[in-house]
Amino acid sequence: QQQVKQSPQSLIVQKGGISIINCAYENTAFDYFPWYQQFPGKGPALLIAIRPDVSEKKEGRFTISFNKSAKQFSLHIMDSQPGDSATYFCAAEAGTALIFGKGTTLSVSS
Amino acid sequence: DAGVIQSPRHEVTEMGQEVTLRCKLISGHNSLFWYRQTMMRGLELLIYFNNNVPIDDSGMPEDRFSAKMPNASFSTLKIQPSEPRDSAVYFCASTKGSQGTEAFFGQGTRLTVV
Numbered sequence: 273q274q275q276v277k278q279s280p281q282s283l284i285v286q287k288g289g290i291s292i293i294n295c296a297y298e299n300t301a302f303d304y305f306p307w308y309q310q311f312p313g314k315g316p317a318l319l320i321a322i323r324p325d326v327s328e329k330k331e332g333r334f335t336i337s338f339n340k341s342a343k344q345f346s347l348h349i350m351d352s353q354p355g356d357s358a359t360y361f362c363a364a365e366a367g368t369a370l371i372f373g374k375g376t377t378l379s380v381s382s
Numbered sequence: 383d384a385g386v387i388q389s390p391r392h393e394v395t396e397m398g399q400e401v402t403l404r405c406k407l408i409s410g411h412n413s414l415f416w417y418r419q420t421m422m423r424g425l426e427l428l429i430y431f432n433n434n435v436p437i438d439d440s441g442m443p444e445d446r447f448s449a450k451m452p453n454a455s456f457s458t459l460k461i462q463p464s465e466p467r468d469s470a471v472y473f474c475a476s477t478k479g480s481q482g483t484e485a486f487f488g489q490g491t492r493l494t495v496v
Contacts, residue, residue, distance in 0.1 A: 306484075313489070314489055314490075315386070315473050315487030315489050315490055316425070316473075316487050317487065318484045318485070361424070361425060368430070368437070369415055369430045369437075369438065370427070371427065372425040373424065374423070374424030375424050375425070
């Protein structure tokens with residue numbers, strides 16, 4: 273079932289730095305690529321999402337870059353803040369259910 | 383709206399016992415998903431329903447696991463008998479409409495089987 277591969281498993285970034293998390297997929301039928309953010313003791317919550325007809329989507333400090341030919345997409349967090357410390361999951365969907373990557377634990381040090 | 387509500391939040395049970403996890407969907411949502419989260423395997427899809435009908439249960443680990451959706455707003459996930467390797471956080475999530483819509487997750491049930 274592991275059709276979405278996510279890296280790195282963990283990431284430590286200085287406050288104000290850029291956090292980058294990468295994902296790769298295999299199934300070319302996937303047509304919706306969201307990122308979810310999870311804080312300890314909480315369920316994941318949608319952060320930002322993209323469809324394959326665009327190469328980039330930006331919402332505030334969060335940007336998704338999408339490379340359809342390489343079957344890869346990434347999350348960039350600009351000006352990372354301690355409040356961004358959380359687990360981030362990429363996911364993909366092909367009209368059925370979301371398939372998640374294994375997650376990246378981000379720690380932003382102040 | 384109260385969001386997706388799961389109960390119990392925590393469950394500790396002995397190996398061999400039956401465990402039932404419960405989930406109440408957001409009103410108006412018609413798709414329901416059960417996921418299991420562990421450090422090793424991340425978020426695994428167990429089963430999902432659309433309009434109360436199970437669509438894909440290929441992620442259910444084995445026959446000890448079963449899920450039902452008796453009405454449009456409620457679902458249960460049952461493990462019988464439970465085993466220590468079932469220890470994990472179980473999430474349900476719901477969506478409104480078809481593909482490419484936001485999934486709203488409950489706060490999860492942390493299951494510990496001793």
